[in-house]
Amino acid sequence: MNKIVKFSFIGVIFLIFLSIMGVLIFFMTFDIKRFKPAIIAAAGDAVGRQVNCEDIALKFSLKQGIRLHLAGLSIGEDPAFGSAPFFTARQIDLGVSPGELILKRRLMILDAEVKAPEATVIRLKDGRINVQSMAKSGRKGPV
Numbered sequence: 001m002n003k004i005v006k007f008s009f010i011g012v013i014f015l016i017f018l019s020i021m022g023v024l025i026f027f028m029t030f031d032i033k034r035f036k037p038a039i040i041a042a043a044g045d046a047v048g049r050q051v052n053c054e055d056i057a058l059k060f061s062l063k064q065g066i067r068l069h070l071a072g073l074s075i076g077e078d079p080a081f082g083s084a085p086f087f088t089a090r091q092i093d094l095g096v097s098p099g100e101l102i103l104k105r106r107l108m109i110l111d112a113e114v115k116a117p118e119a120t121v122i123r124l125k126d127g128r129i130n131v132q133s134m135a136k137s138g139r140k141g142p143v
């Protein structure tokens with residue numbers, strides 16, 4: 001009886017180890033760059049403006065978990081207010097839910113860290129502000 005419990009325990013530990021290694025290998029070899037156009041399009045739909053990103057990467061660390069790293073992000077301005085970008089950030093790191101990513105194949109953002117953000121808020125003489133036209137794409141629900 002004691003040997004059965006011992007072998008069962010070792011088997012469970014071994015399966016947990018294999019599962020963790022499989023997930024780690026998946027994240028280390030997963031190419032997020034092929035999804036860059038879809039991610040940028042979804043972000044653009046969410047804010048109702050043109051979104052651009054120079055580089056995108058999916059990173060994993062034991063301390064911070066799964067992180068989506070965006071470099072050189074910019075959000076376009078409403079054409080009624082000008083042509084310069086409304087928002088730029090040198091780097092954005094987004095915490096990603098592993099369960100949503102693996103099981104539902106969608107990105108659920110848990111937290112964000114933005115480095116060097118710049119936003120230009122403009123008020124016209126008629127009282128309109130360029131921020132008011134954000135996220136008026138009509139899209140409802142999660143992106």
